[in-house]
Amino acid sequence: MEFLNGFVALSNFVLVPAIAYGSQLALGALGVTLIYGILRFSNFAHGDTMAFGAMVTVLVTWAMQSIGISFGPLPTALLALPFGIAGAVLMVLMTDKMVYKFYREKKSKPVILVIVSMGVMFMMNGIVRVIIGPNEQQFRDGERFLIKAREFKNMTGLDEGLAIKSTQAITVVTAAIAVALLFWFLNKTRTGKSMRAYSDNEDLALLSGINPERVVAVTWIIVAALATIAGVLYGLDKSFKPFTYFQLLLPIFASAIVGGLGNPLGAIAGGFVVAFSEVMITYAWKKVLGYWLPDTLEPSGLVQLLSTDYKFAVSFMILIVVLLFRPTGLFKGKAY
Amino acid sequence: MIKVENLHKHFGGFHAVDGATLEIEQGSITGLIGPNGAGKTTLFNVIAGVLTPTSGRVTMAGEDITGLPPHELFHKGLLRTFQIAHEFHSMSCRENLMMVPGDQIGERLWDTWFGRKRIADQERALRAKADEVLEFLTITHLADHKAGQVSGGQKKLLELGRTMMVDAKIVFLDEVGAGVNRTLLNTIGDAIIRLNQDRGYTFVVIEHDMDFIGRLCDPVICMAEGKVLAQGTLDEIKANEQVIEAYLGTGLKNKDMLEA
Ligand SMILES: Nc1ncnc2c1ncn2[C@@H]1O[C@H](COP(=O)(O)OP(=O)(O)OP(=O)(O)O)[C@@H](O)[C@H]1O
Numbered sequence: 001m002e003f004l005n006g007f008v009a010l011s012n013f014v015l016v017p018a019i020a021y022g023s024q025l026a027l028g029a030l031g032v033t034l035i036y037g038i039l040r041f042s043n044f045a046h047g048d049t050m051a052f053g054a055m056v057t058v059l060v061t062w063a064m065q066s067i068g069i070s071f072g073p074l075p076t077a078l079l080a081l082p083f084g085i086a087g088a089v090l091m092v093l094m095t096d097k098m099v100y101k102f103y104r105e106k107k108s109k110p111v112i113l114v115i116v117s118m119g120v121m122f123m124m125n126g127i128v129r130v131i132i133g134p135n136e137q138q139f140r141d142g143e144r145f146l147i148k149a150r151e152f153k154n155m156t157g158l159d160e161g162l163a164i165k166s167t168q169a170i171t172v173v174t175a176a177i178a179v180a181l182l183f184w185f186l187n188k189t190r191t192g193k194s195m196r197a198y199s200d201n202e203d204l205a206l207l208s209g210i211n212p213e214r215v216v217a218v219t220w221i222i223v224a225a226l227a228t229i230a231g232v233l234y235g236l237d238k239s240f241k242p243f244t245y246f247q248l249l250l251p252i253f254a255s256a257i258v259g260g261l262g263n264p265l266g267a268i269a270g271g272f273v274v275a276f277s278e279v280m281i282t283y284a285w286k287k288v289l290g291y292w293l294p295d296t297l298e299p300s301g302l303v304q305l306l307s308t309d310y311k312f313a314v315s316f317m318i319l320i321v322v323l324l325f326r327p328t329g330l331f332k333g334k335a336y
Numbered sequence: 337m338i339k340v341e342n343l344h345k346h347f348g349g350f351h352a353v354d355g356a357t358l359e360i361e362q363g364s365i366t367g368l369i370g371p372n373g374a375g376k377t378t379l380f381n382v383i384a385g386v387l388t389p390t391s392g393r394v395t396m397a398g399e400d401i402t403g404l405p406p407h408e409l410f411h412k413g414l415l416r417t418f419q420i421a422h423e424f425h426s427m428s429c430r431e432n433l434m435m436v437p438g439d440q441i442g443e444r445l446w447d448t449w450f451g452r453k454r455i456a457d458q459e460r461a462l463r464a465k466a467d468e469v470l471e472f473l474t475i476t477h478l479a480d481h482k483a484g485q486v487s488g489g490q491k492k493l494l495e496l497g498r499t500m501m502v503d504a505k506i507v508f509l510d511e512v513g514a515g516v517n518r519t520l521l522n523t524i525g526d527a528i529i530r531l532n533q534d535r536g537y538t539f540v541v542i543e544h545d546m547d548f549i550g551r552l553c554d555p556v557i558c559m560a561e562g563k564v565l566a567q568g569t570l571d572e573i574k575a576n577e578q579v580i581e582a583y584l585g586t587g588l589k590n591k592d593m594l595e596a
Pocket residue numbers: 347350352370371372373374375376377378379419
């Protein structure tokens with residue numbers, strides 16, 4: 001009983017939130033890693049692409065809510081999601097035409113493109129704030145919980161409750177679907193294969209007659225979709241605030257690098273590694289340990305390694321450790 | 337078929353190709369020889385659109401193709417292989433071959449979802465073609481191996497196989513024979529002759545192996561220090577004073593040194 005109670009507390013405060021957060025990071029990191037693998041630069045504007053796609057989704061959600069469209073127990077935002085994706089796709093394709101293409105044709109070095117992406121980041125950042133403002137916005141509706149803590153206690157008779165927010169469940173399910181689609185696309189379709197070919201060996205891909213502009217466009221479309229999905233899921237789960245997406249850039253890059261830049265599977269694994277580390281290091285273990293350890297060993301302090309205020313430091317530490325000891329990431333990426 | 341006029345490619349102050357002028361006859365198997373660093377590979381790279389020339393002109397069947405990107409040249413029927421074998425390392429050998437005719441219907445996002453039937457037909461045809469090529473190259477057993485993990489010589493074969501996946505007009509082979517064993521080298525030679533005679537491919541072949549050149553190529557062009565030194569049959573080339581000085585002679589000298 002003690003053990004079960006401990007485990008439920010652990011699930012409630014660590015496992016469930018970390019899985020949801022990990023899914024969001026994984027989706028974000030997938031976008032970063034695809035751009036890195038195919039366009040060969042680290043896209044600093046990715047966080048703001050997420051914000052932009054999420055913003056369009058929020059606006060469409062509000063419009064739908066105001067004319068009485070709803071999705072039953074599910075958040076209306078899911079209905080608005082395709083519009084958000086379309087908006088983000090348009091945005092990145094336009095950016096590519098107007099900005100990145102110029103540097104691609106000049107065969108600029110990746111460092112230059114990184115700086116250029118920072119410029120794009122500031123632009124998008126500004127656009128989002130001009131349109132929706134810098135403040136936190138509320139757009140979530142529908143059923144709040146899948147399982148409530150009290151219901152869980154009644155059901156199981158345990159002292160500890162397990163609450164699963166519907167946004168957490170939606171996050172995991174949506175992320176799983178998106179990832180499955182992505183891998184099917186990359187491994188099974190001709191378009192996906194030409195993307196992989198281009199990522200494996202650009203020169204050879206070109207000499208095999210693969211049209212680079214098409215590969216690049218398809219990559220941007222997929223990345224915009226992934227970014228919007230990640231942004232909306234994060235917004236639903238936490239809240240929508242433009243600045244938080246900028247902050248997310250750090251854990252997202254940490255995830256992509258931990259997994260090995262350019263490696264999609266690695267990005268997913270990296271997302272969960274970072275999410276679990278962050279949640280576990282900032283969680284106060286007193287309660288769980290109280291159940292699990294014999295009374296004599298019961299901790300008196302909070303047993304919290306780091307205050308949640310410093311959660312981004314965790315990504316930072318992971319980043320440094322990985323870059324020091326295994327720069328190619330857990331799965332071999334393209335960076336050396 | 338291909339005309340190169342006063343082509344220059346400079347890397348900073350270094351003139352890798354320094355005013356090369358040459359012509360490749362339609363239907364020929366032209367050999368391109370020259371000492372290491374003569375600029376042969378660089379010349380290929382410029383013709384195939386991998387590098388942009390510093391100055392000069394390349395025409396194909398009268399059409400100016402200078403500076404066109406490689407994927408457009410591919411669709412005009414101009415193919416090349418790499419001296420250092422390139423491969424899509426995360427894909428199997430068969431998939432590597434199947435990538436070759438790039439820009440197919442399957443590569444359009446729309447058709448990925450709505451042209452499934454046509455794509456499936458196309459894939460089936462490609463697969464059959466790839467298997468045929470693999471068999472021809474005697475590497476059928478490698479079909480499902482990751483291309484990044486096969487041996488250097490086998491990668492070379494894959495390079496050659498790639499040019500057999502489509503109906504090319506002209507193929508530039510950069511030392512396909514290097515690192516391939518004798519028997520296989522003969523097979524490759526046979527393949528080149530057959531593609532030339534049956535399918536009308538024009539070839540330009542870089543090789544250091546004079547036996548191989550002698551068996552296949554007429555005419556032979558000799559380059560040194562970025563310039564074309566001489567052109568003619570192999571025997572004429574071998575007798576050419578400048579060529580002996582710049583290229584063949586060094587080989588003889590080395591041999592003398594070894595024997596001494
Ligand atoms: N990207 C580059 N940057 C600077 N120098 C280069 C570059 N590529 C080639 N070179 C130089 O140009 C010269 C010609 O090189 P190239 O590869 O064309 O020679 P090659 O005739 O193919 O020789 P080999 O028989 O050894 O293959 C060499 O001296 C090489 O160092």
